[in-house]
Amino acid sequence: MVEPLLELRGVNKSFGVVHVLHDVDFAVYPGQVTALVGDNGAGKSTLVKIIAGIYGRDSGEYHFDGKAVEVHGPRDVAALGVEVVYQDLALCDNLDIVENMFLGREETTRLGLDEVTMETRARETLASLSVRTVKSVRQSVASLSGGQRQTVAIAKAVLWNSKVVLLDEPTAALGVAQTRQVLDLVRRLADRGLGVVLISHNMGDVLEVADRITALYLGRVAADVPAKDLTHSQIVELITAGRSGDLGIADPATATV
Amino acid sequence: MTAHTDTASAPAPASSGFDNDNRQAATIGDAARDYVNRLRGGDMGLLPAILGLVALLVIFASLNDRFLTTYNMANLVIQASSIIVLAMGIVFVLLLGEIDLSAGVAGGACATITALMLIDYDWTWWMATLAGVAFGAVIGLAIGSLVSFLGIPSFVVTLAFFLGLQAVPLRLIGSGGSLRFNDPVLRGMSIKNVPVTAGWIAAIVIVVAFAALSLWRYRSLSAKGLVHAPIGLVVIKIAVLAAVVLGLTALLSANRAPNPDLFDISGVPWVAPVVIALLLFWTFVLTKTRFGRHLYAVGGNAEAARRAGINVQRVRIMAFVICTSMAALAGLLSASYTGKVSPGSGGGNVLLYAVAAAVIGGTSLFGGRGRAIDAVIGGLVIATISNGLGLLNQAAYINFVVTGGVLLLAASVDAISRRRRSSAGV
Numbered sequence: 222m223v224e225p226l227l228e229l230r231g232v233n234k235s236f237g238v239v240h241v242l243h244d245v246d247f248a249v250y251p252g253q254v255t256a257l258v259g260d261n262g263a264g265k266s267t268l269v270k271i272i273a274g275i276y277g278r279d280s281g282e283y284h285f286d287g288k289a290v291e292v293h294g295p296r297d298v299a300a301l302g303v304e305v306v307y308q309d310l311a312l313c314d315n316l317d318i319v320e321n322m323f324l325g326r327e328e329t330t331r332l333g334l335d336e337v338t339m340e341t342r343a344r345e346t347l348a349s350l351s352v353r354t355v356k357s358v359r360q361s362v363a364s365l366s367g368g369q370r371q372t373v374a375i376a377k378a379v380l381w382n383s384k385v386v387l388l389d390e391p392t393a394a395l396g397v398a399q400t401r402q403v404l405d406l407v408r409r410l411a412d413r414g415l416g417v418v419l420i421s422h423n424m425g426d427v428l429e430v431a432d433r434i435t436a437l438y439l440g441r442v443a444a445d446v447p448a449k450d451l452t453h454s455q456i457v458e459l460i461t462a463g464r465s466g467d468l469g470i471a472d473p474a475t476a477t478v
Numbered sequence: 479m480t481a482h483t484d485t486a487s488a489p490a491p492a493s494s495g496f497d498n499d500n501r502q503a504a505t506i507g508d509a510a511r512d513y514v515n516r517l518r519g520g521d522m523g524l525l526p527a528i529l530g531l532v533a534l535l536v537i538f539a540s541l542n543d544r545f546l547t548t549y550n551m552a553n554l555v556i557q558a559s560s561i562i563v564l565a566m567g568i569v570f571v572l573l574l575g576e577i578d579l580s581a582g583v584a585g586g587a588c589a590t591i592t593a594l595m596l597i598d599y600d601w602t603w604w605m606a607t608l609a610g611v612a613f614g615a616v617i618g619l620a621i622g623s624l625v626s627f628l629g630i631p632s633f634v635v636t637l638a639f640f641l642g643l644q645a646v647p648l649r650l651i652g653s654g655g656s657l658r659f660n661d662p663v664l665r666g667m668s669i670k671n672v673p674v675t676a677g678w679i680a681a682i683v684i685v686v687a688f689a690a691l692s693l694w695r696y697r698s699l700s701a702k703g704l705v706h707a708p709i710g711l712v713v714i715k716i717a718v719l720a721a722v723v724l725g726l727t728a729l730l731s732a733n734r735a736p737n738p739d740l741f742d743i744s745g746v747p748w749v750a751p752v753v754i755a756l757l758l759f760w761t762f763v764l765t766k767t768r769f770g771r772h773l774y775a776v777g778g779n780a781e782a783a784r785r786a787g788i789n790v791q792r793v794r795i796m797a798f799v800i801c802t803s804m805a806a807l808a809g810l811l812s813a814s815y816t817g818k819v820s821p822g823s824g825g826g827n828v829l830l831y832a833v834a835a836a837v838i839g840g841t842s843l844f845g846g847r848g849r850a851i852d853a854v855i856g857g858l859v860i861a862t863i864s865n866g867l868g869l870l871n872q873a874a875y876i877n878f879v880v881t882g883g884v885l886l887l888a889a890s891v892d893a894i895s896r897r898r899r900s901s902a903g904v
Contacts, residue, residue, distance in 0.1 A: 296787065311785045313778035315846035316771075324775055325786030333766030340704045359705040363899065 224287055226251045226416040227272070227303065227385050232281030234267055241267045243441045245281070249385055249416035254407060256427040256448065257420045259437030260460050265420050268437070269387055272418075273305045274298035286384075303385040304378035308393065312374060314363040318355065319343040321362055322377040346380045347372075350406060368399025375406055385416040392426055404430050424453050438463035443470050506710035522895050526888075527838050527855040531862060538866035545869055548734035552747055554858075554865045555730075556668050559749035560585075560811035562857030564832035565839070566760055567804025569853050570797040572836055573777045575845025576625065576632040579829060580617075580639035584802050585809025586824025587646035588614045592664075592810060593657040593819045594650060603663040607810060614806030615799050617643070622795030632798075640829075648821045656820035659813040667752065668815040671745030674731045680751065681727040685720045692716055749811060753854065756807075760850040773797060777845035808832070827881065834885035835860045842892050860884070 225248035234242040242264050249255050259265045270276045274295045282289055285301050292298050312321050319336070322343045328335040343358050352372055355365070362370060371391050378386045388407065392400040407430050411417045421427050427434060431448040436459040443463045444451075451459075458465035517525065538545040564581060571578045592610035595601040601609070621639055625632045651657055659665060672680070692712050699706035727746060735741035764770035775783040776793045784790050805824075812828070813819045837843060838859050839852025863884060867877045 295785075299787075307785070309781075311779070311782040313775045313782050313846070315774055315778035320771060320774075324771075324783070325788045327768045327771055329768060333762070334768065334771065337698070337702055337704060341702065357705060 223250050223252075225249060225284070226286060228282075228284040229268075229272065230282045230284065232268075232271060233279045234264075234271060234276065235279055241440050242271075245437070245440070245442055246445070247272075247435060247442070248445070249418055250433070251384070251416050252411055252414045253432035254411045254417045254419055254430050255433045255435060256431035257418055257435050257437065258422075258424075258427060258456060258460055262439075263437040263460070264440040265437055266389075269305065269389060269418075269420060272298070272303065272387060299381070301385075302381070302383045303387070304381065304383040305387045306371075306374045306378050306389065306391065308389045312362045312370060312377075315361065317361050318347075318358045318365075318373050321373060322346070322380055324377075326381070342380065343376075346376050350376055350379065350409060352376065352406070354402065366399060367395050368402045371395065371399075371403050372406060375403075375410070379410065379413075379415070383415065385418070386410060387418040387420070389420045390422065391419070392421065392423060400426065424456055427456065428453060436460055436469075438470060441470055444468045506708060506714075509708050509711045518898075522891065523840050524852070524855055526891055527840060527852070527859055530838065530884075531855065531859050534859065534862045534866060538862070538869070542866070542869045545866055548729050548732055549736055549743070550865070550869070552730055552734055552743075554861050556747050556749055556815055557865055558857045558861030559668075559747075559753050560808045560815065561828075561831050561835050561860050562753055562854050563756060563811055564805055564808035564828070565835035565853035565857050566756060566850050567801040567808065568832050568836045569760075569841050569848045569850060570773065570800045570804075571632065572833075572841050572843060573773050573845060573848045574794060574797050575777055575843075576794070576797070577636065577833070577843075578621065578632065578798065578801050578805075579636040580621070580643055581636075581801055581805040581808075581832065582824040582826075582829030583640055583643045584614055584617050584824070585805040585807075585812065585828070586819070586822075587617075587643045587809075588806035589659075589809035589813040589819045589823055590647040590650050590657065592806075593659050593813065596659075596661050596664075597657060603661045606661070607664070610810060611803050611806045614802040614804075614809075618799035618802030619795065621802065622798030625798065626791040626794045644821075644825065647819065647823060651819070651821050653821055656818045659816070659818050664810060664814050665817060666814075667748045667811060671730075671743070671747055672751065674745045677727055677731055677746040680746075681723050684754070685716075685723055688719050689716045749814075752811070756804075757850050757854055764850060769793070769796070774846060777847075779846075827878065830885060831860050831864075831881065832857075834881065834888060837892055838884065838888040842896060843889060844892070844896055856888075 227249040229245060229247045232242055232245045232247070233240070245264070245268060247257075247268060257265055257268065267276065271278055274292045274297055277293075283292055284290065285303075290297075290301065292301070313324065316324070319340050323339045328338045328342075340358060347355065347358065350372075354369055354372070362373065365373065375386065375388065375391070391403050391407070395403060404426060407417060407419060411430075411432070419427065419431060428448060428451075433445065434448050434451055434456065435445045436443040436456065438459065441463070443459045444465075446468065455465040455468070459469055463470045516523075535546070544550055564585060567581060568578060588610040591613045592606045595606035595609050596603070617639065621632070621635055624630050624635045671677075692715065696706055696709060696712050730746045730750075731744055733742050733744045735743040764773065772783065772788045772793050775786065775788060776790050780790055783793075809824055813823065832853075835856035836848065836853050837856065839849075839854070839856030841848030841852045841856075860881065863880055864877060867880060
């Protein structure tokens with residue numbers, strides 16, 4: 222078995238009296254797409270924000286590359302090589318693709334911004350991801366379709382030689398063809414050896430690209446199994462009831478918040 | 479990299495791979511078609527302002543034969559300078575989608591400080607100027623901190639400063655009084671001219687430097703296979719700049735005294751090089767530095783900027799510091815033109831003129847869009863209106879009505895083009 226690239230062990234998190242995550246174990250393997258599924262309020266977003274370093278943990282360990290690491294904020298996480306692509310994309314409409322990809326990490330020379338290096342690297346990254354739908358890297362992001370925007374956001378995340386990429390609902394607002402583009406891209410990321418986490422409500426997408434599925438139910442891990450062992454209806458049961466056949470939480474009735 | 483080059487590219491066939499994506503419009507024709515598409519999509523740029531300026535020049539020239547004299551044109555340039563400098567400062571806060579209503583009176587307060595330093599303490603002109611600008615920077619720091627840390631809308635904070643800062647000159651000068659402003663250097667900005675030879679040399683240096691930079695950029699970008707404008711467009715831009723700069727220099731180098739046998743008034747007014755230097759400096763900051771890039775990012779999507787690791791609060795504070803520091807310079811230029819500072823300096827419609835200038839030039843009130851050159855063109859439009867109406871001997875109220883109307887028109891163009899942009903996605 223391959224060692225996980227990123228692993229959380231026994232994570233608990235409360236907001237005031239609300240206990241959001243109960244002893245959650247979560248692992249991301251290199252070269253695999255791990256789908257994180259769960260109903261609204263199951264704790265997906267909280268878990269992602271803990272991985273991203275936005276929230277701290279009440280207890281539990283954060284392992285990266287087999288070693289326990291201390292993370293105190295988004296910068297520590299970014300330094301490890303973990304990038305998060307958020308649902309609302311976090312792109313600036315008034316800037317072009319290159320400017321967005323290097324936002325906050327602009328290359329400079331003594332004479333100011335180094336546009337030559339930035340444009341070259343942005344183009345290389347997009348080409349290496351086989352992105353074929355963008356007509357020019359100097360297009361403003363406002364002129365891109367939803368799928369292209371998602372592509373740019375993902376390319377921005379891999380530009381920094383990141384090892385783990387978390388995608389929060391990347392296909393939620395996309396049409397059929399654009400969903401296709403993004404899913405292909407997700408698969409290619411994993412094929413490059415990155416650990417990919419896909420958070421999605423769309424079971425079709427999950428079954429299509431995921432290698433492993435981690436289902437959350439009311440803040441607990443209901444199942445963490447290879448995707449090929451699950452059917453569509455089993456995933457739905459895990460999400461809605463916390464168990465399916467002999468899989469899942471032993472007695473979901475006790476699993477209250 | 480300017481915002482121009484990125485859009486100068488024609489649609490690629492959908493099947494083309496990314497590694498041979500479009501990097502330039504093949505011909506001038508493509509570039510022109512591209513430009514028309516952008517206009518249709520609502521990306522108006524400087525076009526409305528330039529058309530407006532030409533229309534105003536034609537109208538006023540036909541209504542009054544003194545309007546187009548070189549004497550009046552030089553006067554117009556001097557009147558425009560303080561509006562332009564203030565508008566350049568305003569561009570920075572507008573870029574963030576904020577507003578600074580106090581910039582005008584802040585300029586008046588700063589000019590008061592400078593005048594007092596000159597008169598009461600015999601400071602040299604540059605020390606007094608520094609004192610004024612530093613006072614402006616402190617005001618900007620205070621406004622920016624209140625907006626950034628307490629989260630008070632900038633509209634409210636600067637409205638409070640607008641009221642409060644009017645007390646500064648009133649307290650220091652006393653109501654009804656005024657301070658003379660006759661330092662040879664500072665006053666000379668408006669009433670003295672660059673020697674004709676020096677003016678020509680500077681104009682030629684500007685044109686040659688611009689041409690060399692543009693061509694060098696074209697060569698290095700195309701050699702590395704990066705996105706660039708077609709060579710024809712580069713040449714046209716150089717030609718237009720050369721025509722404008724050399725044409726204005728020729729105009730202003732002629733003797734423009736109303737009575738040429740008695741006096742010799744010739745040469746570019748000193749305010750022009752001041753404005754040009756500020757334009758070049760701020761254009762560099764906005765387009766070539768990380769800070770400039772971050773300003774646009776915060777104005778476009780503050781949350782995205784924050785997630786990208788940009789210190790949004792610092793950027794916001796800096797924008798207000800720059801705005802009020804520029805307001806201080808604008809206050810000095812205004813005092814230099816009138817030769818005095820009074821408690822009313824910087825009040826009235828000064829601030830609205832500057833906001834109108836920035837918006838007419840193409841800076842968006844919604845944030846994320848704007849350039850330093852917008853302030854220059856927009857400032858010339860506003861100055862032309864007030865200068866032209868003044869020559870027509872209209873009642874003062876007409877001036878207010880027309881300027882208010884122009885501001886409203888510019889804001890409407892901004893709002894409509896913004897809507898078209900979001901639907902056309904340019």
